[in-house]
Amino acid sequence: MSTARPLGVYVHVPFCRIHCPYCDFYTYPSGRGRDADFVSALLCEIELSRHRLDVAGHEVNTIYFGGGTPSLLSDAQIGDVLTAARRMFSQSGSAEITLEMNPEDVTSDRLDDLTARGVNRISLGVQSLRQSVLNDLGRIHTVAQARTSLETISGYRNWNADLMFGWAGQTVADFERELDELLAYEPSHVSLYELTIEPRTRFGVLAAQGRLEAVDADRQAELYLAAVEILEANGLRQYEVSNFAREGHRSRHNLACWRRQPYIGLGPSACSQLWSRRTENTRSLITYLNRLAGRDIPVTFVEVLTPAMEHVERIWLGLRTCDGGSRDLFGKRSQNVLDELVDENLAINRPDHSYVLNANGMAMADDIVGRILLTETKTKPIPRHLSY
Numbered sequence: 001m002s003t004a005r006p007l008g009v010y011v012h013v014p015f016c017r018i019h020c021p022y023c024d025f026y027t028y029p030s031g032r033g034r035d036a037d038f039v040s041a042l043l044c045e046i047e048l049s050r051h052r053l054d055v056a057g058h059e060v061n062t063i064y065f066g067g068g069t070p071s072l073l074s075d076a077q078i079g080d081v082l083t084a085a086r087r088m089f090s091q092s093g094s095a096e097i098t099l100e101m102n103p104e105d106v107t108s109d110r111l112d113d114l115t116a117r118g119v120n121r122i123s124l125g126v127q128s129l130r131q132s133v134l135n136d137l138g139r140i141h142t143v144a145q146a147r148t149s150l151e152t153i154s155g156y157r158n159w160n161a162d163l164m165f166g167w168a169g170q171t172v173a174d175f176e177r178e179l180d181e182l183l184a185y186e187p188s189h190v191s192l193y194e195l196t197i198e199p200r201t202r203f204g205v206l207a208a209q210g211r212l213e214a215v216d217a218d219r220q221a222e223l224y225l226a227a228v229e230i231l232e233a234n235g236l237r238q239y240e241v242s243n244f245a246r247e248g249h250r251s252r253h254n255l256a257c258w259r260r261q262p263y264i265g266l267g268p269s270a271c272s273q274l275w276s277r278r279t280e281n282t283r284s285l286i287t288y289l290n291r292l293a294g295r296d297i298p299v300t301f302v303e304v305l306t307p308a309m310e311h312v313e314r315i316w317l318g319l320r321t322c323d324g325g326s327r328d329l330f331g332k333r334s335q336n337v338l339d340e341l342v343d344e345n346l347a348i349n350r351p352d353h354s355y356v357l358n359a360n361g362m363a364m365a366d367d368i369v370g371r372i373l374l375t376e377t378k379t380k381p382i383p384r385h386l387s388y
């Protein structure tokens with residue numbers, strides 16, 4: 001048995017055909033033909049990372065291509081990145097290798113080719129099975145394409161479907177019908193994303209101008225709880241606020257990030273977390289290309305986590321997952337708050353004396369985690385997003 005410590009690799013592919021009006025990720029228009037330059041820069045970053053980072057004794061056990069739209073890269077380009085990663089890092093023979101795909105990019109030939117190159121998990125951006133909703137969300141794929149991709153992928157053994165919810169006017173009955181339709185394709189994993197209006201997005205601007213109907217928080221909670229019930233009843237167990245999986249199909253990459261295992265982020269805007277050091281790459285593709293053309297690492301932000309910061313992270317990441325947190329992780333006052341949450345049927349105190357949020361608590365996870373962190377630290381730290 002290998003004694004190497006696990007290491008995750010996240011690859012941010014920044015290209016998108018259009019920029020969706022609700023999205024605040026860094027993206028770059030795919031039509032400008034910079035993909036070959038990007039892959040060359042990525043291969044260089046992999047090589048520099050091998051020399052820059054002290055990863056001896058570690059073995060890559062997950063690789064996650066996120067974005068952006070990673071399926072805009074060709075299969076050969078994805079294969080080149082995987083080959084370089086295998087050459088530069090020690091890699092487990094059973095590594096989980098995930099590729100995010102948009103429905104318009106899925107064909108059975110591509111799935112076969114990607115599998116032959118080492119990809120063994122697909123995350124499909126379905127988002128909705130209602131054409132009017134896809135239109136409102138500014139997505140360019142159609143429901144017909146979503147259904148075709150679902151039919152194509154349904155025989156694949158390890159795949160996730162992303163589904164969004166929570167727009168003004170969405171009813172529980174309609175969401176349940178959508179979930180039923182999705183479940184007929186038997187996904188091994190489902191990620192639910194509540195529509196949030198971020199200020200820096202087109203939706204954020206429209207909302208500020210009063211031109212986008214506000215979403216009712218109670219309705220969002222109602223939709224969420226209905227979805228949890230349906231997914232659980234169909235064998236997809238909740239293991240994080242937004243994530244549900246059949247037995248043996250949890251995302252190993254995301255779980256490792258939530259458990260604060262080290263990972264390396266590659267590509268524009270990607271974050272790395274190695275031991276107590278967190279770094280972030282430049283968000284600009286052009287700066288990224290220029291820096292790597294000079295064999296300069298593209299990191300523009302470095303943060304050394306103090307023990308207090310790590311403690312806060314352990315709490316908020318734990319409470320968002322089925323891991324929860326052991327009682328001794330929390331101060332006395334937080335333990336009292338958690339006991340109140342148990343009384344209010346929002347959390348469970350397990351026999352091993354750990355606390356975990358139940359579905360009702362998960363529906364209010366942001367508020368609850370904020371309350372606990374306020375109790376722990378007297379200030380309300382804003383958790384930074386990890387690379388997943």
Ligand code: SF4
Binds near residue numbers: 023
């Ligand atoms: S939501 Fe996905 S496809 Fe749309 S702009 Fe963001 S990353 Fe690209």
